[in-house]
Amino acid sequence: MKKNLTLFLVLVFTTGLFATGQSDSVVKGQDLSLQKAKYMFLFIGDGMAMPQITATEAYLSANRASAPGVEKLAFTQFPAQGLTTTYDAGSFITDSASAGTAIATGSKTLSGVINMDETRTKELKTIAEYAKESGRKVGIISSVNLDHATPACFYAKEESRNNYFNINMQLAHSNFDYFAGGMVRVDKTPEGQKSAHDLMQDNGWLMASNRDELNALVPSDKQVYAYYNSSFTRNSLDYAIDMEPEDISLAEYTAKGIELLSANEEGFFMMVEGGKIDWACHANDAAASIHNTIAFDNAVKEAIKFYQAHPEETVIIVTGDHETGGLTLGFAGTKYDSAFAEIDKQLMSYEAFDHYILTPYKESHKEGGELADILPEIEKNFGLSDLTDYELEMLVSAFYRSMGSEVNESSKTQDYLLYGGYEPLTMTITHLLNQRAGLAWTSYSHTGVPVQTFALGAGEELFNGYYDNTDIFKKMYQLLFPEITVALAQ
Structure with a gap:
């Protein structure tokens, strides 16, 4: 049976590689003694x-x-x-759909496209699908909605990342x-x-929507959908900086996934x-990004614990799909100085400030x-005291924009450059705090700088x-x- 499965995968993978013109880059220079993960x-x-x-x-x-x-x-200490x-x-400059497709399938595509080639006519097979065919169990975890671009790139094929209903x-x-x-977008x-x-429940999936239900899950052959709909950030986990003790973290979902999937012999x-690192950076919120990067690292630590028990059979790969926001470690106003401890004065994300403070104020x-x-x-929430005349002027202008002051046609471009489509007051608050720390931003979108990739374990x-x-x-x-790699190389 295993021999037949291996032959099948050789044929499927070889066909796919030649069809996309990628065979040479995969076959050449192979180390045929690689450990199997x-x-x-x-x-x-x-x-x-x-x-x-x-x-x-920092x-x-x-x-x-x-x-x-x-x-x-933890992950920046990996040996590779x-x-x-x-x-x-x-x-x-990629978007998350095309970047996720590249990582999941080894093929380039256009921004917004999920696991289809650039003609949008050919579906591409993902590494997760190959893993499932080999008898391995597969888990997909995200701090944002599970039908968002990156998680979708491991199970869906769709012309547009915005086709949420098709994806879920x-x-x-x-x-x-x-x-x-995060939840799937049932609102779509x-x-x-x-x-x-509804469909998952009809098909007998185990559903867990809180910590008690998550903790009650044990290894079985049933499929699991464990989601948490937070207090106000619909369809995603709260930002780490906003989390309450009852909230479920990315690390907890990772630990439970390891428990459930590792019982499988294959x-x-x-x-x-x-x-939510990405979401925070789109909004130029350095504190939210930093705390979510720490939360991400805590999830990696759960994998490291498993690796320590299975070092010869486990590999952990950590990467990014792109950079967001054009974050720079340095600001003209602070010159060669940095004050990263200033970030600690921020007690809530931009989103929580909008939800709990600014929106109620505007309504009243x-x-x-x-x-x-x-x-x-x-x-109280951002530590912005002893304001300079410049800082106060920026806050006053942004406040009146948030309260609905009119913007003429000629100033719309300036408005976007200042606020990026977010609440003007909130955006100005985070910008001023970031600048005090010695951080600055160039974009509310993605940038084209390379990302870092780290690895620990087999291969x-x-x-x-x-x-x-x-x-x-x-x-x-x-x-x-590795056995298929050998067959291809020979």
């Missing part, structure tokens, strides 16, 4: 590149050391480290074993049709996405208000060097199926 973890920090990682390490150091420096995260390019088939139907009909994290279900939740493949002051009413909350050495994001798929395939 029975257990594979792929961690993707969405929007996480060198600036996000370094800002987090923040940790600033809170625990008197001299400038960094305090290493590389740089990865991220451009897609149509743009130097594919999740509900998949044969993967463990989905956990057309009237009169069953939602993905091993497992698990993809874990730290999706529809005839107008004064910045002085909110300044105590700004000082870790493959991930050293400078390579493209499509090569991550090829390296993962080599480690999951």
Whole structure:
């Protein structure tokens, strides 16, 4: 049976590689003595590149050391480290759908496309699907909605990442074993049709929507959908900076996934996405990004615990899909100085400030208000006191924009450059705090800088060097199926 399965996968993989013109890059230079990874973890920090990682390490150091420096995260201490390019088939700056497709399938595609080629006519097979066919169990975990672009790139095929209903139907009909994290977008279900939740329940999935239900799960042959709908960030986990004790963390979902999937004799493949790093960086919220990078690292630590018990059979890969926000460690106003401890003064995310403070204020002051009413909350939650004339001027201008002052046509471009479509007051608050820390942003979108890739465990050495994001798929395939790699090379 195993011999037939191996032959089948050789034929399928060889056909797919020649069809996409990738066979040479996979076959040449193989190390035919590679260890087999029975257990594979792929961690993707969405929007996480060198600036996000370094800002987090500098923040940790600033809170625990008197001299400038960094305090290493767990995954930045991995022995294998590389740089990865991220451009897609149509743009130097990728989006999460095309970047996720490249990592999951080894093929470039256009922004917005999930696991289809750039003509949108050919479906592409994912590393998770190959792993499932080999008898491994598969888990997909994310801190954002599970039908968002990155998690969807491991189970769905869709012309547009915005086709949420189609994507979550594919999740509900998949044969993967463990989905956990944010909810699928059931609000996108057309009237009169069953939602993905309905279908999973009809098909006997185990559903866990709180910590008690999650803790009660034990290894079985049943598929699991473990989701947490937080207090106000619908369909995703709260930002780590906003989490309450009852909230379920990315690390907890990862630990439960390991418990459920590791009982399988054939091993497992698990993809874990730290999706809210990206969301925080789109909003230029350095503190939210930093705390979510720490939360992401805590999830990696759960995999490290498993690796320590199975070092010869486990590989952990950590990467990003792209950089978000154009974060820089340095600001014109602070010149050569940095003050990363300033970040610690922020007690809530931009989103929580909007939800709990600014929105209620706007609703109760529809005839107008004064910045002085909110300044105590700004000082309490962001530490912005002793304001300079420049800072106060920026806050006053943003306050009146948030309260609905009109913007003429000629100033709309300036408005976007200042606020990026977010609440003007909230955006100005985080910008000013970031600048005090010595951090700055260039974009509310993605950028084209390379990301870092790290690896620990079986075949870790493959991930050293400078390579493209499509090569991550090829390296993962080599480690999951070294016997097929040998057959191809021979």
